[in-house]
Amino acid sequence: MTIYNLGSINADLFYSLPHLPLPGETLASTTFSRGLGGKGANMSVAAARAGARCAHIGAVGPDGAWAVERLTEYGVDTRPVVTLPEATGHALILVDAAGENSIVLYPGANRALSETHIADVLAQATAADTFLTQNETNLQREAAEIAASKGMRVVYAAAPFDADAVQAVLPLLNMLVLNEVEAQQLEQATGLSPDKLPVADVVMTLGAKGCRWFHDGQAQDFAALKVTPVDTTGAGDTFTGYLLAGLDRGMPMAQAIALAQKAGALMVTRHGTADVIPDLKDVQDAFRT
Ligand code: RIB
Secondary structure, three states: OEEEEEOOOEEEEEEEOOOOOOOOOOOOOOEEEEEEEOHHHHHHHHHHHOOOEEEEEEEEOOOOHHHHHHHHHOOOEOOOEEEOOOOOEEEEEEEOOOOOEEEEEEOHHHHOOOHHHHHHHHOOOOOOOEEEEOOOOOOHHHHHHHHHHOOOEEEEEOOOOOHHHHHHHHHHOOEEEEEHHHHHHHHHHHOOOHHHOOOOEEEEEOHHHOEEEEEOOEEEEEOOOOOOOOOOOOHHHHHHHHHHHHHHOOOOHHHHHHHHHHHHHHHOOOOOOHHHOOOHHHHHHHOOO
């Protein structure tokens, strides 16, 4: 089976800082590095590194061949990535001494995809496949409609959070993945707590407190693994990619969540995003008991 991921591809520009800048403050960074990222690309790489077949539906600009090459090297099917006239998306990622971040996005080509292209790619998909998207491209609702009409498992990771964007796809979803703050924001917008949302499976990550899965109004908690974070960027994306790869392989939800938690926990001990997402062997070795 295949995970079709409509998602962003960014150049991630990382700056390490003693603290995140205050309004009007100028700060010198202690390190700088550049890598492959984008919530979409990170999820595709995570799914591929977890052993799934993942086809990435996305776009880069004329300056983005390096990003497509890298995604391919990491095991992602990049045939559905198009090159458009707009510049490749990029992200300025400021990371403080505790590993927390602030991100500024330039969407560029990520938001210039055409519905025809997405429909052409999804024409190959079947009801056995998964459709995943997040909020860094255009046409999320249109793509989710096509996927739902084919009977695919439709999954939305509600990041970066936008209440209108989530509500546009909510009726089409089989699964929603979001963090605690995003769940609170969604509750403010809809009046619905996660257990009351009209989605069969809601997976809410809780950072250092673990994770909660809502199914049929029932909640199940998963304790966090103890690690010392150096950079939380991309950990949620890694969690989601591993979760879907596990489900795609036929794992029960609880087992897929446990695997995804391990991958996310290992990811926060690494600096960077797509380039450092751990593979399945790394994840299993890190938490072997
Ligand atoms: O979730 C982390 C990602 O957010 C980064 O890779 C950056 O590109 C932004 O999309």
